[in-house]
Amino acid sequence: MKTLIITILSLTLVLIGGLQVQSKSMDEGKAKQDDMAMATETAVFAGGCFWCTESDFEKVPGVSEAISGYTGGKEVNPTYEQVSAHATGHVEAVKVIYDPAKVSYGQLVEWFWRHVDPTDAGGQFVDRGAQYRSAIFYADQEQKRIAEASKQRLAASGRFKKPIVTEILPLGPFYTAEEYHQDYYSTNPVRYHWYRSGSGRNQFLEKTWDKQDREFEAIEREFPELKPMASQSMKHDDTGMKADAMPMKSESDKMKHDDMKMDQAMAPKRKYVIPPDQELRSRLTPLQYEVTRKDGTEPAFSNTYWNNHEPGIYVDVISGEPLFSSTDKYESGTGWPSFTRPLEPDNIVEKVDRSFFMVRTEVRSKHADSHLGHLFDDGPPPTGQRYCMNSAAMRFIAKADLEKEGYGEYLKLFK
16 A cells, blocks of 8 residues: 555656646747747857857847757768767767857857867867867858957967867758757756766866956956947937937037047048049059959958058048047957048948848948948947948048148047
8 A cells, every 4th residue: 555655756756847847848948939039049059068068058139049950061961870889971960049139159169168178179079080079060151250260369369378270161951950969968967967967078178278368257257349239339329319320429529529620621632533443443553452342352451451550541542531449440350451430421321232142231332433442330339330441441641641642631530
């Protein structure tokens, strides 16, 4: 009888527990669906065992879900056994679904570096083999640019004595892994923690990064320029009126700005003569012609002005129309000259660019119709904008040469 009673009680507890788990799972599933209903974007990372990588990314504020899967190979719908047997070319990876208004792609890349060994080309920690190597898979050219710039920044930081070997690769088909792999850290917590503690991952990360550096707040502090646009600046002030899109940094800046506008009003109007195409071909360098006339892009970190800190202004390389000022230039970490706003908004034309299967804002000069670069909403205050320009499309005029070059009205910017 005692045995029967214990058996009945045990079955009852299991049934109740099962109903509770099922109810909780349904609630969590509905919550995830509600999150997914919002505007989300995806990012794909390979960091060795996907149980661990999934767990790490689901801790990030703004990430609604991380999905374990396989990518990078040729086999269609691979199984875990096939990938583990080196038969597919795939790696274990996670697809991160996130809200770009709460966390940026750049922040996710920085988070990734702090949870892998980017110097290990043969796998990750205890897991050896090509299927466990680290990689960042980019979905478009903007993700590629951000990932490559971040990788170069990490290499230059000197944190690792060995070279950074993590690959940055184009994203192909992503195949979701078997159901038992999903959320493994929460569905099998004992086995997961036993595996992770013995894998060497935690020990390596703790040795490489201080505890506070492995918190997301550290990335927000170290890279304020990577914060999502929504958290960087407000479009309206407390009164509900639209804020000035280009606010002054100080009262003295405002006075300089007003004085310069007065000088510009008194200055003679410039006439912009655009030479015929044949003359441009002979006058411009091949790169300048490719960028300005063929909408090309110059190499990052290997161009004339990306690291220029001299005071002065930037004008169109063809027409000479004023475009940007060094007072609005900042280090974006992208390898291209970046500005928070134009010097002369009337000389800037913005167009929708649908190339490379994405939608971006192209920036061109008004009079010469030169392709200058692109505009992004991930810049620092006060505008929250990043005018990412090609050096080849511009000519720099130093402060000392402004008067003799006919741009004397801009001298007040530097007083």
